[in-house]
Amino acid sequence: MRRLTSFLVCLALLAQGCATQTLYSKRSLETEDAACLRWLENIDAKLAEHNLEDAGTVRIAGFPHLRIDRFLASLSDRAMTDQNAFAQWLENLRRLDERARQPEFANLPAAHKSALMSELPPGESFGQGVQRCGKRLANLNLKDPGHQRMLLQRAKVPDAYQTWKRAAGAYALTQYAAAAGIERLHRKLNESFQQPLAQQPVQGRLIRYAAPQTTSLATADIAAILRPAYDNPLAMPSLAPAQLHRLLERFAPLWEIDTRNDNDKIGTVMLDAEGQPRIDTAKPAVYTRHAFTRWHGKTLLQLVYQIWLPAREKTGLFDLYGGPLDSVIWRVTLSPEGSPIAFDSMHGCGCYYLLFPGPGYRAITPKDGAEPVLSPMSIPAIPSDKRLLLRLATRTHYLQQLAVVPDTPDSTARRYAWQEAERLRSMPLQDGAWRSLFGADGIINASRRAERFLLWPFGVASPGAMRQWGTHAIAFIGRRHFDDPFLLEKLLARE
Secondary structure (H helix, E strand, C coil): CHHHHHHHHHHHHHHHHHHHHHHCCCCHHHCHHHHHHHHHHHHHHHHHHCCCCCCCCEEECCEEEEEECHHHHHCHHHHCCCHHHHHHHHHHHHHHHHHHHHHHHHHCCHHHHHHHHCCCCCCCCHHHHHHHHHHHHHHHHHHCHHHHHHHHHHCCCCCCECHHHHHHCCHHHHHHHHHHHHHHHHHHHHHHCCCCHHHCCCCCEEEEEECCCCCCCCHHHHHHHHHHHCCCCCCCCCCCHHHHHHHHHHHCCEEEEEECCHHHCCCEEEECCCCCEEEECCCCEEEEEEEEEEECCEEEEEEEEEEEEEEECCCCCCCCCCEEEEEEEEEEEECCCCCEEEEEEEECCCCCCEEEECCCEEECCCCCCCCCCECCCCCCCCCCCEEEEEEECCCCCCEEEEEEEECCCCCCCEECEEEEHHHHHCEECCCCCEECCCCCCCECHHHCCCCHHHHHHHCECCCCCCECCCCCECCCCCCCECCCCCHHHHHEEEC
16 A cells, blocks of 8 residues: 555656646746756645645646635635736745745654755745745746636545545435435434523533633724735735634633533643644633635635634444544634624534525525535624633533623633744654644544545545545535635525
8 A cells, every 4th residue: 555655656746746737937947946846846746645735725737836715716716806816826835835845844853854945946845835835836926928818727625525435435315314314313303493592501611711812893994904915916804813813702602511521621732752732721722713715705704713622532343433533623704894794613524514694695596516514503793792602511511502601701701822824734743843733635544434434425525524624524425625715695685
């Protein structure tokens, strides 16, 4: 198996090399651009050799300085309409590659890092080298219409489903059994939302986790932040880090968890001496990122909050769904006018997707042929002196109920620290080395569940396992992704 893997890696690199050679002219390959191409391809070869490629974004064949995600792939139509829009789109692809290469390089063995650094001019850092080479090659792309046509053709993201599994597992038949199971699960998840927060059953003790600091922003204040952020060729909201953090503080929810033991406590993700993940519950943390979605011709900003817990505790030997590590993700989608159009949630496995329309919106039946979406309730307007509380169940960490509560200091709440989700792409080991929390396929192998032996015919890789942003399939019937830029267009409508 190892020899086969090595052969396939070499074959892929050979194909990449051929694509590069045919893309760039002989003249450009005799300049400094050629050195940049060789250097980036050498990095990719070392990453492939050690199975350290980052799965959060997708490489583009023939363009080793660029990467793509589903949102930017959806903007390729806009990039074709205007040279300024294309330049901004291209720069975003370059920055995706730059951000991915930094943690990838950190995760390489020290000897390989030294060898790659020796190829750079004296005194230049790795980050500076990636930026210099990326900009040189992107400049070639800007000047060559042939490059642009080929890039637009190749700038695609494959879905997160394995079609061969569906063929081998008789998906055409098994989907009907899955539909019945999904309906039962939706009924179970929906039951708790029919009970007020005060009447929710409690098996342990309720622990609340609050942001270290919150920001009071009215809708008009948020609109004032967002309005100038859209002033660019792609009309894609671009915010300064301080502005983004203010918005994250404004919509940061209170997490309230029915806690029986440490498996129900949130914490900071660490790697132990063997490189295995563990959650330090003495240091509560919420991991954040921002994302974008398309909404009827507009691009909307999304605020993403993620918590990690030590485990979904198993109920016994035959519990297929329990196992090490658990995670819950909460996402807020903002209109350009500063109000949320929707909130949605899932677990870190892509499981248990829930949709909560904002004021003036309603959930609709999707027409994509995928499984139904559970939308238990709408969320009313959240005044600037209020905050959303999320109640999570013990053990399963299912979202049970939501409530708008006063944003007042709570001496009993535990204060969590803010962490950037990007940090999980490269984490320190005790021996001084660095590793990603995720494998090259985006999956945390330590979190694999026994349910994968039951649910494999639906084409989702390792169902139940925690996985990296950009790799979340959220349906067993049909094909649906959490980062699909048109997801809300398919599931939501104005009232």
